[in-house]
Amino acid sequence: MRIGVKSGPFLDTIKIAMGKKFFYAIVADMAFFASLFILANLLAAASYASPQSVLKLFLLSVVYYTALLFIYSFFKYLAIFLVRSSFEKYRLDFERLGKFFFLNVCIFIILFIVFFMLSFLAANIKEGVVPFAALAILFLYAVIVYPWLNMIHVFFYDGKNLLESLKHGAFSLKRIKDYY
Numbered sequence: 001m002r003i004g005v006k007s008g009p010f011l012d013t014i015k016i017a018m019g020k021k022f023f024y025a026i027v028a029d030m031a032f033f034a035s036l037f038i039l040a041n042l043l044a045a046a047s048y049a050s051p052q053s054v055l056k057l058f059l060l061s062v063v064y065y066t067a068l069l070f071i072y073s074f075f076k077y078l079a080i081f082l083v084r085s086s087f088e089k090y091r092l093d094f095e096r097l098g099k100f101f102f103l104n105v106c107i108f109i110i111l112f113i114v115f116f117m118l119s120f121l122a123a124n125i126k127e128g129v130v131p132f133a134a135l136a137i138l139f140l141y142a143v144i145v146y147p148w149l150n151m152i153h154v155f156f157y158d159g160k161n162l163l164e165s166l167k168h169g170a171f172s173l174k175r176i177k178d179y180y
Helices: 009-020 022-048 054-087 097-123 130-157 162-179
Strands: none
Touching: 022 054, 054 097, 054 130, 097 130, 097 162, 130 162
16 A cells, blocks of 8 residues: 655645755745844834833834735745746746735735634633634634635736735635645
């Protein structure tokens, strides 16, 4: 009997990307984590610089999450380019990066609202079952959100606009079993 890993879009992409662009992906990952480290240190310095107030903390949070989403958008855009250029000759173009960032802001808001509603649901579960229910909800949330997010990004990178990307991403959830 032979034990093997199911072939799918995720594993096939990794196999192809490992060959040509692996070094660039490692450098991009290191730059991504360095950016997050610098952002965290800048926020920490700004938060300790003056007296704390609710408004100041709120504004710092908005600035932090906006910067975090932009850093994520930039490196995700770069990662999609690296994967796509492994399949075909493709030129890196940052013309749509601003729209990609706005797409990620919209996705963040959608996921925040969904997570808030799921948290409200979890808060109404019996006390002894809450840890297990919370883990089940988080697991299902992650299993559904990860491919949905990647599909939306790919649809957008392929030239679809924000609403089309969200719509096609939602319809692609019907084929989620093909993703894993």
